[in-house]
Amino acid sequence: MSLVAQLPVLPIIVPLITAPITLLLPKGRPAWAWATLISWLTFATCAWLLKEVADGGTISYFLGDWAPPLGIEYRIDLANALILLLVSGIASLTFPFAYRSVQLEVDEKQTPLFYGALLICMTGLLGVTITGDAFNVFVFLEISSLSTYALIAMGARRDRRALTSAFNYLVMGTIGATFFVIGIGLLYQTTGTLNMADLHDRLLGQDNRMVQAGFAFILVGVALKLAMFPIHLWLPNAYTYAPSAVSVFIAATSTKVAVYVLIRFFFSVFNFDFSFLGAAFQYVLLPLGLAGMFIASFVAVFQDDVKRMLAYSSVAQIGYMLLGLSFATVEGVTATLVHMFNHALMKGALFMAVACVVLRAGSHSINAFAGLSKRMPYTTWAFLISGLSLIGVPLTVGFVSKWYLLQAAFSAGHWYAGFLIVASSLIALVYIGRIAEMMLLREPATEGRYVIPKKDAPLSMLVPMWILVAANVYFGLRTDLTGDLATRAAEALMLTAGGAP
Amino acid sequence: MDNWLVFIFERYNYWIVITLMMTGLYTVFARGNLVKKIVGLNLFQTSVFIFYITIGKITGGTAPIYIGGELDHGGGHEEAPIHDADTSAHEMSETAADGAASLHAKIDNAHGNDLKEALKNAPQDGDAAAIHAAPNHLDGAKISNDVLSSADKHAASGGFDIATQHAPEAGHGAADAAHAGTDAIHHATEVIYSNPLPHVLILTAIVVGVATTAVGLALAVRIREAYGTIEEDELEAIDDVAEFGETEGVAA
Numbered sequence: 001m002s003l004v005a006q007l008p009v010l011p012i013i014v015p016l017i018t019a020p021i022t023l024l025l026p027k028g029r030p031a032w033a034w035a036t037l038i039s040w041l042t043f044a045t046c047a048w049l050l051k052e053v054a055d056g057g058t059i060s061y062f063l064g065d066w067a068p069p070l071g072i073e074y075r076i077d078l079a080n081a082l083i084l085l086l087v088s089g090i091a092s093l094t095f096p097f098a099y100r101s102v103q104l105e106v107d108e109k110q111t112p113l114f115y116g117a118l119l120i121c122m123t124g125l126l127g128v129t130i131t132g133d134a135f136n137v138f139v140f141l142e143i144s145s146l147s148t149y150a151l152i153a154m155g156a157r158r159d160r161r162a163l164t165s166a167f168n169y170l171v172m173g174t175i176g177a178t179f180f181v182i183g184i185g186l187l188y189q190t191t192g193t194l195n196m197a198d199l200h201d202r203l204l205g206q207d208n209r210m211v212q213a214g215f216a217f218i219l220v221g222v223a224l225k226l227a228m229f230p231i232h233l234w235l236p237n238a239y240t241y242a243p244s245a246v247s248v249f250i251a252a253t254s255t256k257v258a259v260y261v262l263i264r265f266f267f268s269v270f271n272f273d274f275s276f277l278g279a280a281f282q283y284v285l286l287p288l289g290l291a292g293m294f295i296a297s298f299v300a301v302f303q304d305d306v307k308r309m310l311a312y313s314s315v316a317q318i319g320y321m322l323l324g325l326s327f328a329t330v331e332g333v334t335a336t337l338v339h340m341f342n343h344a345l346m347k348g349a350l351f352m353a354v355a356c357v358v359l360r361a362g363s364h365s366i367n368a369f370a371g372l373s374k375r376m377p378y379t380t381w382a383f384l385i386s387g388l389s390l391i392g393v394p395l396t397v398g399f400v401s402k403w404y405l406l407q408a409a410f411s412a413g414h415w416y417a418g419f420l421i422v423a424s425s426l427i428a429l430v431y432i433g434r435i436a437e438m439m440l441l442r443e444p445a446t447e448g449r450y451v452i453p454k455k456d457a458p459l460s461m462l463v464p465m466w467i468l469v470a471a472n473v474y475f476g477l478r479t480d481l482t483g484d485l486a487t488r489a490a491e492a493l494m495l496t497a498g499g500a501p
Numbered sequence: 502m503d504n505w506l507v508f509i510f511e512r513y514n515y516w517i518v519i520t521l522m523m524t525g526l527y528t529v530f531a532r533g534n535l536v537k538k539i540v541g542l543n544l545f546q547t548s549v550f551i552f553y554i555t556i557g558k559i560t561g562g563t564a565p566i567y568i569g570g571e572l573d574h575g576g577g578h579e580e581a582p583i584h585d586a587d588t589s590a591h592e593m594s595e596t597a598a599d600g601a602a603s604l605h606a607k608i609d610n611a612h613g614n615d616l617k618e619a620l621k622n623a624p625q626d627g628d629a630a631a632i633h634a635a636p637n638h639l640d641g642a643k644i645s646n647d648v649l650s651s652a653d654k655h656a657a658s659g660g661f662d663i664a665t666q667h668a669p670e671a672g673h674g675a676a677d678a679a680h681a682g683t684d685a686i687h688h689a690t691e692v693i694y695s696n697p698l699p700h701v702l703i704l705t706a707i708v709v710g711v712a713t714t715a716v717g718l719a720l721a722v723r724i725r726e727a728y729g730t731i732e733e734d735e736l737e738a739i740d741d742v743a744e745f746g747e748t749e750g751v752a753a
Binding site for chain 1 (some may be wrong): 529530535538549553556602604702705709712713723727
């Protein structure tokens with residue numbers, strides 16, 4: 001019973017047990033300090049897990065020592081170890097960052113609830129990622145979603161539209177989760193098992209109406225959760241009106257985890273002999289990914305609210321991930337995994353910069369950004385560097401993602417997709433350029449709503465933000481770190497699914 | 502034409518699921534009132550609960566436990582029950598009178614009206630026959646034969662010809678009868694088995710559903726506090742007015 005043997009369950013059990021304790025702590029600083037500590041602990045265990053998996057291969061942990069397929073299995077391979085590290089890493093930066101922002105945006109007596117809910121949200125996302133049991137995915141997905149609804153609604157103190165957007169998210173999210181659970185039910189009816197590895201074995205060679213229906217339900221359900229292009233409507237409002245710290249966390253993690261679920265089900269549960277999988281790639285993910293890249297980017301250009309603009313940009317970036325996935329090659333899946341990781345870094349940093357502006361200017365309207373470089377230079381440059389990363393400028397992670405995507409597009413024979421990736425990046429240049437022009441070239445407002453004191457964000461916010469910005473550059477230079485892990489993960493996934501190497 | 506009707510009515514639970522699901526989804530999308538949306542969401546989720554209960558019933562399945570020292574295997578989800586039913590008929594035929602006893606087990610899992618009717622006359626006679634008097638055994642066998650053949654046609658044709666032949670020898674005593682009775686019960690339960698796992702799953706899903714409903718209603722209450730209405734159109738109008746000013750809001 002050494003600690004190492006129990007390591008895989010720690011990222012779940014620690015925050016799950018400590019989150020309720022947060023509620024009992026005094027409001028304000030103690031609750032925050034406690035939650036921050038837990039997030040760091042979780043990050044440490046996840047980093048350790050990634051190291052163990054990278055060195056020693058896939059880890060399988062039997063919950064309660066009940067062997068799968070009867071018991072619940074936590075199964076950690078490279079793909080989900082990477083996502084675990086990502087989610088816990090963003091959390092460990094969001095918690096210290098959140099303190100000042102939450103002070104401003106959330107009622108003080110609600111702070112223990114806020115931090116508790118954020119911990120639960122993190123637990124849910126980690127749980128979705130770590131588990132090897134299909135129904136467990138649903139449970140954790142709902143754990144994270146329910147806490148997200150509550151967290152978004154807490155933005156109501158600043159803007160009451162947070163309530164309606166949380167409600168819309170709740171309706172869409174619940175429909176998505178219910179579709180997902182219907183799909184799981186159909187697969188269970190066919191195979192009599194819920195363990196993913198076991199499902200994979202028993203679905204080999206099965207291509208009947210029931211499996212097809214189950215696949216379709218799972219695809220649509222998860223697509224709602226990850227805000228695939230035409231069913232993304234809950235996302236912009238939710239991201240816009242949520243408290244800034246919540247926007248940072250969910251924009252960087254929750255949709256990525258949903259994309260991961262899609263990857264996991266496509267490659268580790270279904271296989272390439274299953275005719276619907278190829279059809280889904282060709283007729284659903286490819287066109288909708290491309291459409292999302294363009295239409296959502298285009299809509300982003302015309303937004304006067306910076307948070308909403310970034311939210312639409314997120315929808316567009318999910319388009320890139322789905323596009324990479326739809327190539328159904330090792331290169332494509334690698335590109336998706338790399339982009340999930342990189343997009344979390346850049347969107348996290350961008351939303352953090354907006355949160356800093358909200359702290360000083362009290363608004364996330366584009367007008368609040370006028371002349372920002374003269375008022376908050378550190379925040380301005382953090383926004384600019386991560387914005388460049390979003391566009392895909394060399395020396396940043398955005399370039400690495402786009403590079404992998406382009407390679408995948410050309411090697412899969414979709415040369416037109418390659419051009420479209422570049423073209424949609426140019427749209428990103430327009431919407432980021434619009435903000436950059438406001439920040440660098442305009443004079444700061446001297447009167448009216450958007451007057452900003454000449455004072456940058458506090459250190460507790462600048463440090464986490466600049467860590468993310470530095471990561472944007474670091475992983476842009478050291479491409480071997482993420483690229484290598486992602487390639488190995490993608491190879492393992494494709495091998496399981498029986499696709500072309 | 503008959504086949505069509507059978508096809509439709511045999512799957513009545515699926516029709517309930519589909520109807521509820523579509524009603525729920527339609528309510529969610531078509532209703533502007535937030536509470537009605539939640540009601541629709543609940544209907545939608547309820548359909549899934551019923552779906553999971555449906556898949557919990559497995560014809561020819563059994564619990565994964567050991568019976569009589571050897572692994573009793575019958576957990577297949579798509580296997581036809583005919584094979585198992587045949588063997589069960591054979592074993593019952595050895596002590597035909599006890600067929601009546603096995604009825605108890607069948608009745609527990611009763612799914613047809615035939616069985617319920619059988620219940621009315623069979624058990625009393627059959628029980629009496631099995632326990633008390635050997636001469637009555639033939640009657641007991643006859644009754645159980647009738648009953649079972651109506652209940653399970655596959656089993657009856659093979660098994661009960663032998664049953665009637667062997668019936669006189671079969672009545673040996675209570676011990677024998679009891680033993681075969683338990684055997685018969687085990688086999689009879691294989692006909693339709695209620696798998697507890699989907700029920701457990703759906704209990705979890707119900708917990709999630711209740712939590713979602715609670716959060717949704719709490720949000721509706723907060724929305725009413727903040728806006729003074731829970732009608733979607735009015736909410737949108739209020740937001741438009743707040744964002745673009747009174748005149749534009751009215752014009753829109």
